[in-house]
Amino acid sequence: MRGNTFGKAFCIHTFGESHGGAVGVVIDGCPAGISINIDDIQKELDRRKPGQSEITTSRKEQDKIHILAGIEQNITLGTPILMLVYNEDANPKEYQNLAQVFRPSHADYTYFKKYGLKSISGGGRASARETLARVAAGAIAKQILQQTCNIQILAWVSQIWHIKSNVDINKVNPHDIEKNPVRCPDEIAAKCMQEAILHAKNEGNSLGGIITGLVRNVPAGLGEPVFDKLSADLGKAMLSINAVKGFEYGAGFDSVVFKGSELNDEFYTDEQGKIHTKTNHSGGIQGGISNGEPIIFRVAFKPTSTILMPQNTVDMQGKETEIQVKGRHDPCVLPRAVPIVEAMTALVLADHYLRNKLIRL
Amino acid sequence: MRGNTFGKAFCIHTFGESHGGAVGVVIDGCPAGISINIDDIQKELDRRKPGQSEITTSRKEQDKIHILAGIEQNITLGTPILMLVYNEDANPKEYQNLAQVFRPSHADYTYFKKYGLKSISGGGRASARETLARVAAGAIAKQILQQTCNIQILAWVSQIWHIKSNVDINKVNPHDIEKNPVRCPDEIAAKCMQEAILHAKNEGNSLGGIITGLVRNVPAGLGEPVFDKLSADLGKAMLSINAVKGFEYGAGFDSVVFKGSELNDEFYTDEQGKIHTKTNHSGGIQGGISNGEPIIFRVAFKPTSTILMPQNTVDMQGKETEIQVKGRHDPCVLPRAVPIVEAMTALVLADHYLRNKLIRL
């Protein structure tokens, strides 16, 4: 009934406050006998961790993954996998001056209204730190998808603030994404984005943008009518990430200005006798089910609400006051959100891959 | 494991093929002792039913609701509520020429790849007819929300094709929405939209557009960290509706071009001592939890894939061919989708309203 569980067949339960003992995940539903590369899990966490470059928060966490159950000698046992990261650089004192006032557009106020209490330390479950559990679980989902179907999941920053990139969907690859700290494979755009982020950082401000997701080699048939459409589950997955304000797939919001005759993806058969569509306005999903074409979607992130400039707000007693956050924060969450988008994509696909095994005897 | 269930506390299970015996829903989780107005359920179904105007499909269905369990003398028993509508005007023969070929951008191909069979009649669960189950269940959810919190849920067509409307969020009301067949409260825009739809209908084509949703009087505190954020569940709800390609709430995709200092919603206290935000870029949801301000979101619908113009495609054997659909279809699904968007909103809110009762003892 709480919202800490994601997935039905490949099911994860996450836990952990930003300033408690640990943050982590139980994966329940991972099949038995799968070979897992632990280093690859750590690598994904390293892509997400704070302090990796000058455009991210300076909070220092090793974010070293500990696997305490479900995997023995790098083989999954078919039992729940417990992975966690201990909190090391927690500094609740940094947050003491925030204890009584609500940061604008942050979760402070709504959490207080919901739970009737305010955790003395920082953001609790609303912290971006929660997302490392998703990345760890997603890293295992990625390995399963790679081993079974050679599915490749990519995400990159396609826009920061007003700066848009130009990326060839057919050629984009992990190497190009990772070669700059912004994780935008268009190098010129990436430079401008980095400049903009540093500028925002210097003024204590924040920037938003768009992350594009791409999945190759998806088998046709994934997704469940009628509520658990693949598009609906991907949308929920993305909208569950902090700061996300919108999701679209295929032609997305642009599709509204086309007519059906312009937007429909006509089928054809290629030389190997495989059915394809000439265009991919569907973004790889038709009727909520994958059609075998690449899945493409876009996720809008608002500028993070935690800024270092003074803002008007109220305190827990409703008294109007001014707040000036200190702490260590990201001026732009998107570069670190790329592995999170990939992880959530992997979780959705692994879940539907397993669920699909039950459709026919 | 199948995707026919929606909600965790106010939980619905839908069933029914477009051309089978009936389409309907079991609501499990409706509290006991609630007074239900059956006429209001029928009214919502009438808003969704085919044949209501010249801009909708001419398929004739009375869509009369039958309640066979869970309600006695208009009072809920706390047991499962079974509501169904018998299929009357089913005409599988219309679909016979479609049996062997895949309609472009429709669910034909993906359903076939998933299930390994093609229902001899029409679209099966992919049919828009499935949505009447949502509307019936949503009508009950609406009544609960209205009775408990005076929550008001509205949706309207805000854009069709290139034609945008101009609607004052503070003044929009059900009467203005219902006074034209497009369900756009901007009368001038509505006229243009109607023209455009009729034009598309005449050429056998289809149009898409945007539906805006608005919820007033939402109590603060609804929504569950971390995956079942209210925004994530609303997004999933909308993306589970046929033809939806995108979802955004509050400032949505536009938020990416603002800085944090421009977008944050500062808090203030009104004369009654109630905390509000000066702006509502958050769209009523912060950290995934309602903050008491109106919830605002936008849903992008592509032009429906079923058009009457000839299209290239392939058949079940992969042979390339041409298809020309006959049947009776909507040139634009948005006017009939308005009650569906409202229903899905009501289902999400009723579910979170109940779930929230478990947060504190």
Next chain:
Amino acid sequence: MRGNTFGKAFCIHTFGESHGGAVGVVIDGCPAGISINIDDIQKELDRRKPGQSEITTSRKEQDKIHILAGIEQNITLGTPILMLVYNEDANPKEYQNLAQVFRPSHADYTYFKKYGLKSISGGGRASARETLARVAAGAIAKQILQQTCNIQILAWVSQIWHIKSNVDINKVNPHDIEKNPVRCPDEIAAKCMQEAILHAKNEGNSLGGIITGLVRNVPAGLGEPVFDKLSADLGKAMLSINAVKGFEYGAGFDSVVFKGSELNDEFYTDEQGKIHTKTNHSGGIQGGISNGEPIIFRVAFKPTSTILMPQNTVDMQGKETEIQVKGRHDPCVLPRAVPIVEAMTALVLADHYLRNKLIRL
């Protein structure tokens, strides 16, 4: 959250009051493409239906099954299957004199305490009529199990009141069970049981007893550690049937007086190289997982609480009074409960059969 759903992969949702419009079930999770014999579903319902002999209630219901979704031309579509039976012989007036008083050991009092209301008609969901939904769903589960693994599920009345039967587990078969109205394959015992039931009926009293369940050809490996042990799910299934007071499997309660060395089932290998156990005190389940030996269990039913003799009780205001039930009731529910026990067994096994497909890739 309500308890009307059973199963996780082969999942059923039941609905219906005893005296409302219909009683039935939605099966969600039945694989696509399975051939279903509708007559066999009806046959199971006929085994459960009232009025089949002089030892059952005289309430007359045709209990004709209607399948309104999910099956087309006797083939499952992979979509939700809706099956229902309309209530025909409902006679709420019979129950009017009961409206204000609580029948001892019946669900009247507890339902009233739970829901705060009392359905004007009869027993609502507490009625035995609810079980026809289980039998209909179980009939489909049986067909799947039969088609995939040749699993055979049997149950019979092994004891009524003080009268015990003597049945050879290795030889018992459906024909012997069905050849008398008690459904006890020991003919002599059956005669005595019938006598006892008629005697109880004449004095307006009721009798309980034991039903034994047996499953042959179960593949090894069904059941999920740690909570969803096959034995735990079978136990829950049986204890969810009205009037059941106890469940045991294998050596059951008797096992407590043996030592480990006496009770352990030693393994051996048969001529075909297949591993078996020499004894079957485990009842086919070890560590909560099927081991390939026959599953054996016993279910204790109390004498049904509805008797026609005068009893002391209280009314809704707490005033002490006397009650004398009229209505039409079974003096002994066991003969009609045999197909229910089989159905619940089939539902548990079909569910675990499907779930097991997710253990290995």
Next chain:
Amino acid sequence: MRGNTFGKAFCIHTFGESHGGAVGVVIDGCPAGISINIDDIQKELDRRKPGQSEITTSRKEQDKIHILAGIEQNITLGTPILMLVYNEDANPKEYQNLAQVFRPSHADYTYFKKYGLKSISGGGRASARETLARVAAGAIAKQILQQTCNIQILAWVSQIWHIKSNVDINKVNPHDIEKNPVRCPDEIAAKCMQEAILHAKNEGNSLGGIITGLVRNVPAGLGEPVFDKLSADLGKAMLSINAVKGFEYGAGFDSVVFKGSELNDEFYTDEQGKIHTKTNHSGGIQGGISNGEPIIFRVAFKPTSTILMPQNTVDMQGKETEIQVKGRHDPCVLPRAVPIVEAMTALVLADHYLRNKLIRL
């Protein structure tokens, strides 16, 4: 889909192998703002832990509980509670000689058939060590039930092998249960039981028995028709404990030899105007819902399958062989199972207590 989750509103997810890094639990669904006594959790674990007396295994584990999330300054946050115990005295070498052969009546064979692999260390999730997660979670459930309704949950050993005890249900209390290592409040019987257990231990054998459970101060109305009857959920909870072979409540299996007129519990009104039953053959549960009388049930445990005497068996290749287990094992699991029975009872009741909050608005 795996069976590691228990409960719907007060929901637990357990994890951990006997010889991996840790064993523990995530509680999801614990309300916010509840004061938790950590010492009381540890005390429950100490009642379960090995090595507490000469009649239990000599495996030494501190079983110190670590709470890493969800509780801050002894107050629940409403977020997932992570509790775990690190494995300290794991000794996989002890189990090496078992790696290739199946222990009779143990889970070795069925786990191998299910997962297709055999964990190199000991029993994995089939180990009794898994139950400490239940006890830790149950300790929190107990505190909630105590604080909200003053519910008292007791269990005790009522029979070991042929030795039955004589306990007054109305007078039994925690102190009497804890004053001997057998946890049987009948002191004379306890002495005999202890003798019998030591005797079995000396011959390398094992004994079973019965644990009785009792719950006082249960409010009427807990339990959900029709599948999640309180009796069905309690039964499943108990049958999910290792070595349990049977469950009965109230008059249980004995009820079959009574007539309805003898077994029905007549209602009366006490001096305070509260409705009660004169007898309690229902064991506090009618129609699957608590009626406010004490809940009483009995759980049958077989003698544990791990004995130190030589036994015939087969190895992984199906070759017949003899096995002689060494290791450290309990000659009788019942004394240590008492807190497990209590914990599972508390989990069921806390779950239904919360679920019941959703019945009426």
